[in-house]
Amino acid sequence: MTETAEPFAHLQVASAFSAHYGASWPAELVAAAAADGQRLLACTDRDGLYGMAKHVSACRQHGIAPIVGVDLAVTWADLPPGERPGTQEPGADAGRVVILARGGCGGSGYAALCRVVSAAHARTTGGAGGGAPVITVAELAAAAAGPVPTAADPKNPPTPELFVLVGPDSDVGRHLARRRWNAGLQALRRWKAALPARSLHVNAVSHLSAPGRRCDTGHAVKMVRAAAQVRVPAVLTNAVRYAAPDGAATADVLDAVRALSALDGAHDLQPNGQGWLKPTAAMRRIAAEVADAADIRPAALLAATQALAEACAVDPAEDLGWGRPRVPEAAVVGIEGDPARVLRERTLAGVADRYPDLFTGTAFAATAAGRELEERVEHELGIISRLGFSGYFLTVAEVVRMIEGRGVRVAARGSGASSLVNHALRISHVDPMAQGLLMERFLSDDRSTLPDIDIDVESARRHEVYRALFERFGQQRTTLMSMQNAYRARGAVRDAGLALGMPDPEVDAVAKQLWRFSASHFRDALERMPELRGFAERLESGRREGSRQLDLLVDLTERLDRLPRHISMHPCGVILGDASLLKRTPVQPSGLGLPMSQFDKHDMDPMGMLKLDVLGVRMQSAIAYALQEVARTTGEQVDLEQVPLDDPATYEMIRTTHTLGCFQIESPGQRELIGKLAPERFEDLIVDISLFRPGPMQSDMVRPFLEQRHGWAPAHYPHPDLVPVLAETHGVTVFHEQVLRTFDVMTGCGLAKADELRRLIGSDAETRVEEFFRSRALSRGYSLDVIDEVWATLHAFGSFGFCKAHGAAFAVPTYHSAWLKTHHPEAFMAAILEHDPGMYPARLMIAEARRMGIPVLPVDVNRSSDHVRVEWVPDHPELGLPPRDGGHGGTPETLFPTTAPASAGGPAGGGEAAVVGEPPVPGPSAQEASAQGASAQGASGQGASAQGASRGPGRWGIRLPMSALSGLSEAEVRRLVDGRPYMSLADVRDRARPTARNLERLAQLGALDCLLPPGGASRTDLVHHLEMQHSAGYGSGPGRLATTSRKARPRQVDGQLSLDLPDVELQSLTPMFPSPRNADRVRTELDLTALDVTAHLMDSHAPYLEALGVTKAERLLSLRSQSRVLVAGVRVATQTPPMRSGRRVVFVSVDDGTGCVDTSFFTEAQHASGEMLFSSRLLLIEGTVRRTGAKAVSVQAVRAWDLHRPETLPDPDYLDSTRDAWARWLRADREAARRRAAERDGVLVGARAHPGRLPEVPHHATGHWPVKADVGRVARDLDVALAGARAGGELPWPVRRSDDRAVPVPHPDTWELLPTPDG
């Protein structure tokens, strides 16, 4: 019989993208089917088409015809679209069925499938707890209804668009499993009546479980018999959840985790481990067993299965639109006529705008530059129109136009900056002509996929932009992209522990140690990492006692690793399509409320989807905010586009390496590189950003580059022909663009082909590239030596160097942020505090502002708004001289007399101080003046010009916002801000209505100091007063001084009128206590706002540190290299970047109030410092000074102490008393360095074991160099992760990095691994 000769076709297969259900990746399943010679394979993930595109991809690779479907919950209830099933009426639950799309029908079956899935998800809301997707039978039937014979096409067979497989999990299957034969039959008849003809199939599954258990053969037999009785075809599937038997244990764990229970208590476990993708022979045997018992021919069962599979075989191109990009219709984008013509018109208009000297709008200048520009325009337009991408470019241009139109900062990043057309259309702001960027790096005739154009927008307005995009292009053409959130080490170990029923604390303890490892290498890590030593020992002792749990924990963790858990909105992907978009992708609600596609970024190209990366960048928000503050305070409108890129003051600032807060150049490693490189021009910034990547590190570009740049070594060119290519970087290959040109120069292959070759470097096909390069270069007359040298560079460069266009696109915000920091430091630092775009804690930015001499003003109920604001600070004797000692009693309450009452009575300031930010008002009371000032400010900048106009001597400062106080609700902040100005405590209570506790906290923070009567009660008095009222209010027993106070000041009655009078309540407070000392203030500030405003956190340690002889950051540069030094500070960054050697080096940066000290801990220092290296907050570090450039200095640590553990700290005479020991250490260290250098040079190969040498600590993620990674993606993901991490609670998706690998952020030290360079 021919049918049975056919290999089996699995029609129900859940992949790993069925979260918490499937255990194998689509590729594994397809490979298993292909290995067995199967010709058709379905992918039916639960609740969505999450794994479909990957399935189809894999099928195409293996020559298997794909079938697509979904495993979905169905209800008989008659729900309107979008309405959730309430308390389900009895009998409404139809269980789960498999729905397959009809194939070979031009996509109508697939469109119906998308419609069903989207409709099921319309009953959910995004995020956890959003409900489960469910479709009504009526909706399913409507979508399944296919074409019917018509007059025009009478032969059109009635074929449903969807086939519904009613199996063991359906209502029919459940009835039959419970031996309710008649109920089962009735349910099946109901299905048959409800669905269009030929849609319904019965799905018989036998997992060969023990008789009587779920999915035993008997159940399959009953299903087949029922099918025969109701005259519905029966098919056989294996309800597959894993590719091979070894997936069964993983599926068990997933079953337990899904039920949030231990394996031992789980009642929903699969009956056994037979749900794998069985080969044809095994399936035939099951068919025979079932058919035999059901008295039918096995051939009938197999034939029906085969027939259905063939009806569902999908043609990827015809049915899914595979690989064919679809962009919004021309009319929607606003194009009339031929897109290519429109693109040409708009491009030329843009070129005239961008290059007025070279193109008048009708004619190009007759200069060389003019001709070059014209050729470039024609070249790019030619490529774009030949590829048919004109509509795409116009679409992106329209998106950018729309975003700019909303006043949102927008800029292209990445290789899109290579294109002149993009520059002309205002998509990119980098001038590709001036920077020598190559179109071919972005797009060429040889690339047929849509190029990525990534767009950065202000992060704070990102969601607004998304909504605007939906509005502009229409709901049916727009959807967000999603991303898969997979198990990573911590989650995997938690869930594995849950499944094993281990106690939470024990699992937690393991999970906490795991963040630095990939779970799939857990067992490996156990052997290597010192941090896991404790766990490894427990594992060992457990084994001795016969306990197996920890071993199993490790195994199950490794099994779970990387399996998808759920999808969420991608942080930047927006999909734009034509009107057919929702027929090509199912959508579901995102946490944002907007719909998101079930496809992720890997599915975009194959599914023909145009994805725009609209990435929220905090620095763009910060820049926008800084400009806004400049305009508000000075009236000056700064147009950054008009700011020349060669401002000397800006580069001077950058060269000081005081670049905290600046985009891309604030990290410790970058500050050191900046110090060495000493940028003078915009091009230097591009080089700097491009060098700070693994590629350049690996091919040892940085040191030669620096040597040649500073003229220490002559530039070297392998061949004179390459001088024009490499001159800009002194003979060192830094950019992709240079690789392309090198290929082109030496082989004459053309730039488009060169980009193809570049992409192959580092892949398996690299040998072919090498062959091509060598033979062509040889035939063009280059010598073997030249070819060898150039190839070595190209090879080392790998595929992960840096695209200059990318570096240039990054360098623009880098320059802009540095320019703002130089010329508008207050507004810039306020913006940095407001939007927190960088890698450091906010308190470091406060310290940086203080270092820059910018007054940082504390929270004040009358002055603070809900944003960080620039505020005028009138001159005052104490300006810039923070009091070292705590003020007692008579001294001013705040660092700067910004509050009217305090300064009115204060020793200096007088009238000036009373009119902060306002024209002098000869008002009756200082309080009123203050109040007016505050109200002008409250009106959010309307009084801006007035503010600038009449300010007296003084300077700008930064006022912290109300929201800096943690624990204030949004509503409280809003009321506090709206209620300004306040004249009295009663006023605050009455109108802002903070909780009693928060009122106390405001007082503690000094935010109510402005209400204190001059010379009267102090902050401490006020806090005591409020505390007593508070405790009295709660009736919590007698307070310490409660009785007298309570009598003296009856509790305020809610709603008491606040009269426009001096604060009676506070006036009558008896001054009893002095103001808090500075150290106490700082502690309070840190507790309540995590910001030390009054003084630096380290100041309280000053006496000890001074006695010890600790060097301040600002003085480090004045020390000789190699000097012994003690430094101390607050930890601001800890990094363990991958190193060339594979060893772990820990970089710790501390801030001591005068700047950052960057320290490095090598193996010995890591051992000497122990656990505190990662855990302590305040560190004292001993080490040697390393000068690596004019302004580059760091400390190579020897050991460190935790300042919070006084008992461990050295005595003040430490430096003197350990002089001899230091000398000995230095000798030993230099010896070790020499040895290592010799070893590295291969002199001492084999002589590795040195007695007494400490074990090396391998890097946690790599353990070896090089780290191969897609740099662009990693950088992007890092930004995304950082952007996400900053946004905190408002994010609708959980913050995660999209990859387990350590992000390769190398440190310049990677090219100088010597502990102490011999000198």
Add this chain to the structure above:
Amino acid sequence: MGIFTQSVAVECAQDGTPHRLRWNGRDYALAERPVRWYERRRWWAEEHRAEKGRGAGLVDHEIWRLQVRLARAGNAPLQTVDVAHHLDSGRWRLIRIHGGVCLPLVATA
């Protein structure tokens, strides 16, 4: 019905179906078509390891219910026994002997 485990030798046809059993030094022949199923194990309590790649036999055992009689005595009484096939080691163990005279089992409907 007794439950215990004891090593037995089973001879199988090409498709893996048992057709002869050697038990306590005697040969038994199958009298009826055997019934096979896979029975779940509490592997997380019984096993020390469950590493990736560990498949057949970890989560379930293959069980065969055999109705046998002594090969050399055509009229010997039928006996029903359950044997477990350990897929990882290939070994067979007798796990159950059903007492009394057993009726031929049909696939339990």
